[in-house]
Amino acid sequence: MHSPLASLITLVETIARTQDPEAMMDTIVERLCDLMHAEVCSLYLCNPEQDTLILAATRGLSREAVGKVSLNLNEGLVGHIAASLSTLNIADAPSDDRFVYIPETHEQSYHRFMGVPLIHLRKLVGVLVVQGTLNQQFNDDEEAFLITVASQLAGTLHHLQRSGSWMSQPTLSSYERYKGVKGSSGIGTGRLWVIDPHMTLDQVEAGINSDAIAETADFHQAIEWVAEELEAGSGRLGNHLPGDLHALFGVYQMMLNSPELKQGVEEKIKQGDSAPWALCQVIREMAHLFEQSNDPYLKARSEDITNIGQRILNQLLQHDRQVTEAPDEALILCGELISITDLAEFPLKRIHGIVCTAGSSLSHTAIVANALGIPAVMAVEDLKPAKFRGKRVIVDGNRGECIVTPPDALLNEYKRMIAEEQRFIAGLDKLKSLPAETLDGFRVELLTNTGLLADATPGLERGAEGVGLYRSEIPFMIHDSFPTEEEQLRIYQKVLAAYAPKPVSMRSLDIGGDKQLPYFEMSEENPYLGWRGIRFTLDNTQLLITQIRAMLRANIANGNLKLLVPMVSRVDEMMTFRQHVEKAVDDLNKLGYPAQLPSIGMMVEVPSAMLLIPKLAPYIDFVSVGSNDLTQYLLAVDRNNPRVSALFDHLHPAVMLALEYIQKECENLNLPLSVCGEMASDPVAVLVMIALGYQSIS
Incomplete structure (x- = not known):
C-alpha cells in the first residue's frame, strides 16, 4: 500500500463530508476496496439489540443481500470475529471449519479473508471485512491498515448503528427511538411541532x-x-x-x-x-x-x-419565524433549545412535552419544564426534527427518550402509564409538606441546589427544606470586572431573604481552572488539579474578604447563612479561611453592622480532605460531600470526556467505601453531614446513602 496514513486521512475526511447514512456506508466499502486492491469489502453492523449482525453495505458481494443477510454472534467467520473481538486473517476461508456459506451473497469464488471488529467505548458496533480471490493471507501492512481504519470508523458508525435508521427490513418496527438526557420527569404524547430559527448563530x-x-x-x-x-x-x-x-x-x-x-x-x-x-x-x-x-x-x-x-x-436580520397557527391538539415542542419565551407563544394546555437536541438536565428549559410539569428530554442524539415534523411522538422524561411514530399498541400503553402517573403525582402532593422520613423513622433533610434565585423554585414548591449549595460564581462570570461588595450584597440579600428562615449554604467563589473569568486570564495544562476554589481565593485575599463581608452583611436581616468552602485539600486552608471570617465579623461590628459568625463548612471533593477530617474538625461546623468531583478524583475519570465518561460511576465500590468512611468520621466527631451533586438526584444512590446513615441530601 502507498502512504497508508495519507490514505486513511483521505478516507475519514471523505466520510465526514457524507451526510446520508447509506451513502456513508457505501463510501466506506468502495474506498477500502480501492485502497486495499481487494475484490470485496463488506460492512456488517450489529442490530440495536446487539444480538445479530446484518450486512449493511458491500462492494463485491450481491447487493441484493444487503439488509437481508443476518448472522448470530459466533456464527460463521464474521460472527467469530464479533464474539471474540479479535482480527481474523486467513488464506482460504471456505476451507475453515467456522465458514458458513450464504447463497444470497454469491461469495463462493473468494478465498482470502480478513475481518476486524468495530469497537467504540468497549461496545461492539460491527465487523469490517475484505476478501479476495487469491489463496494467500493479506500481508502485515494491510492488516495493520484495516485495524487502524476500524479504530477510526467505529466512533463514526456508532451513532448510526445505535439508531437503527440504516435497517430497512420489512420485518422491523416502523417507529424510531431516540435517547437523550432526562430533563423533566413524566410522559407526554402529541404531534411534533418544530421550533427552528431561519438562521442560527453558527451560520x-x-x-x-x-x-x-x-x-x-x-x-x-x-x-x-x-x-x-x-x-x-x-x-x-x-x-x-x-x-x-x-x-x-x-x-x-x-x-x-x-x-x-x-x-x-x-x-x-x-x-x-x-x-x-x-x-x-x-x-x-x-x-x-x-x-x-x-x-x-x-x-x-x-x-x-x-x-x-x-x-x-x-x-x-428580520428572520423571525413565520407565524403558523398551531393545531388545537396536544403538541410536543422540538428544537435545538426551547426557551421560556418559546413556551410563552403556546397555550400551556397544548404543550404535552419538550424535546431538545442540545442542552442538559440543568438547562433553563429543563428547569422551567419541571416547574410547569411538562415532560422534557434534552440532548437527544441523531434526531433530525424537520424529518418528523407533524408526526406522532412520545416523550418519556422518566427514561430520557422519545419515540417517533409509535404503533397504536405502544401509544395506548403509554397513555395508560400517563393516567397511572397522574394518579401517583396527585398522591405525592399530599406528602410534600411532610418531613422526609422512612417507615422505620429515619429522618432525611431534603435541600435544593441553585445559582440563580429562580432555579430553586421547583424544589421549594415540592418541599425543599433550604439550599444545600448556592453557587456564587455567576455574578463574577457575567461582569467585565470583579463585582463590588455592594453589588454582591444586593444579590445575596435577595437569595437569603427568599429562603428565610430556611438555611442557605453559600459556597465561596469557586473560580479558577475550568471556570474562567473574562477579566482574569489563567492558563494551565491541567486545570482540574490547578489554581481553583479555595486555592485561588486565598491567593487573592481581597476578593475573598469582599465576598465574605457581602455575605455576612446580607445575613444580618435573615440569619440563615451558612458558609461553604470548595476544593479544600489542606488543614491550613480551612484554618486561614475561618480566621478571615472571624476578622470580618469583628471589623463589621466595629463599623456598626451587627454581623454574627455563621456556621462554616467544607466541601469534601478532594480525597485528601476526606482523610484529614479529624484534623480539620476544629475549624469547621459541618461537611458537605461534593459527589461529582469526589467521584471524578477517586476514579481518575473526567465525566465530560466522552471516551471515559461511561466509567464515571458514583455507585463504584470505591466511592461507596469513601462515603462510608466520611459518614463514620463525621458521626464520631459530631459534624453534620450532607451530600450534594448528581448522586443526590439518583433514587438508587439515595437509598444507598440513607442506608449508610446520611441524613441530609442536596
Whole structure:
C-alpha cells in the first residue's frame, strides 16, 4: 500500500463530508476496496439489540443481500470475529471449519479473508471485512491498515448503528427511538411541532459594514424588539409559573442589557465588523466562559446566553419565524433549545412535552419544564426534527427518550402509564409538606441546589427544606470586572431573604481552572488539579474578604447563612479561611453592622480532605460531600470526556467505601453531614446513602 496514513486521512475526511447514512456506508466499502486492491469489502453492523449482525453495505458481494443477510454472534467467520473481538486473517476461508456459506451473497469464488471488529467505548458496533480471490493471507501492512481504519470508523458508525435508521427490513418496527438526557420527569404524547430559527448563530459568516452608525442603530433596535418580546412572553406565561420562577424573564432581560453584550458588539462594529458578525463573536465569547466550566450548572448557563444571542440575530436580520397557527391538539415542542419565551407563544394546555437536541438536565428549559410539569428530554442524539415534523411522538422524561411514530399498541400503553402517573403525582402532593422520613423513622433533610434565585423554585414548591449549595460564581462570570461588595450584597440579600428562615449554604467563589473569568486570564495544562476554589481565593485575599463581608452583611436581616468552602485539600486552608471570617465579623461590628459568625463548612471533593477530617474538625461546623468531583478524583475519570465518561460511576465500590468512611468520621466527631451533586438526584444512590446513615441530601 502507498502512504497508508495519507490514505486513511483521505478516507475519514471523505466520510465526514457524507451526510446520508447509506451513502456513508457505501463510501466506506468502495474506498477500502480501492485502497486495499481487494475484490470485496463488506460492512456488517450489529442490530440495536446487539444480538445479530446484518450486512449493511458491500462492494463485491450481491447487493441484493444487503439488509437481508443476518448472522448470530459466533456464527460463521464474521460472527467469530464479533464474539471474540479479535482480527481474523486467513488464506482460504471456505476451507475453515467456522465458514458458513450464504447463497444470497454469491461469495463462493473468494478465498482470502480478513475481518476486524468495530469497537467504540468497549461496545461492539460491527465487523469490517475484505476478501479476495487469491489463496494467500493479506500481508502485515494491510492488516495493520484495516485495524487502524476500524479504530477510526467505529466512533463514526456508532451513532448510526445505535439508531437503527440504516435497517430497512420489512420485518422491523416502523417507529424510531431516540435517547437523550432526562430533563423533566413524566410522559407526554402529541404531534411534533418544530421550533427552528431561519438562521442560527453558527451560520453567520464574517462580514464588514459600510455604515457603522446605521449598523449600531439596527443592533439597538433588535435589542428593543427582543425586550418587548420578553415582556410579552412574561405576561402570557407569568401567571402559570410558580413563585419566583417568573424571575427568569428578568434574568433574560438582564443578559439582554448587560454592558458586556452591548459594548462588546458596539466595539466590534466600530472596528468594521457587520452587526450580525459582531453579535456572533461576542455571544460566542460570553458563552465560552461558561462552556469550559466543569460545573454542569454553570456550563448550562451558556445556553441562556446563546439563546438571547439567537433572538437578537433573528430580529437583526428580520428572520423571525413565520407565524403558523398551531393545531388545537396536544403538541410536543422540538428544537435545538426551547426557551421560556418559546413556551410563552403556546397555550400551556397544548404543550404535552419538550424535546431538545442540545442542552442538559440543568438547562433553563429543563428547569422551567419541571416547574410547569411538562415532560422534557434534552440532548437527544441523531434526531433530525424537520424529518418528523407533524408526526406522532412520545416523550418519556422518566427514561430520557422519545419515540417517533409509535404503533397504536405502544401509544395506548403509554397513555395508560400517563393516567397511572397522574394518579401517583396527585398522591405525592399530599406528602410534600411532610418531613422526609422512612417507615422505620429515619429522618432525611431534603435541600435544593441553585445559582440563580429562580432555579430553586421547583424544589421549594415540592418541599425543599433550604439550599444545600448556592453557587456564587455567576455574578463574577457575567461582569467585565470583579463585582463590588455592594453589588454582591444586593444579590445575596435577595437569595437569603427568599429562603428565610430556611438555611442557605453559600459556597465561596469557586473560580479558577475550568471556570474562567473574562477579566482574569489563567492558563494551565491541567486545570482540574490547578489554581481553583479555595486555592485561588486565598491567593487573592481581597476578593475573598469582599465576598465574605457581602455575605455576612446580607445575613444580618435573615440569619440563615451558612458558609461553604470548595476544593479544600489542606488543614491550613480551612484554618486561614475561618480566621478571615472571624476578622470580618469583628471589623463589621466595629463599623456598626451587627454581623454574627455563621456556621462554616467544607466541601469534601478532594480525597485528601476526606482523610484529614479529624484534623480539620476544629475549624469547621459541618461537611458537605461534593459527589461529582469526589467521584471524578477517586476514579481518575473526567465525566465530560466522552471516551471515559461511561466509567464515571458514583455507585463504584470505591466511592461507596469513601462515603462510608466520611459518614463514620463525621458521626464520631459530631459534624453534620450532607451530600450534594448528581448522586443526590439518583433514587438508587439515595437509598444507598440513607442506608449508610446520611441524613441530609442536596
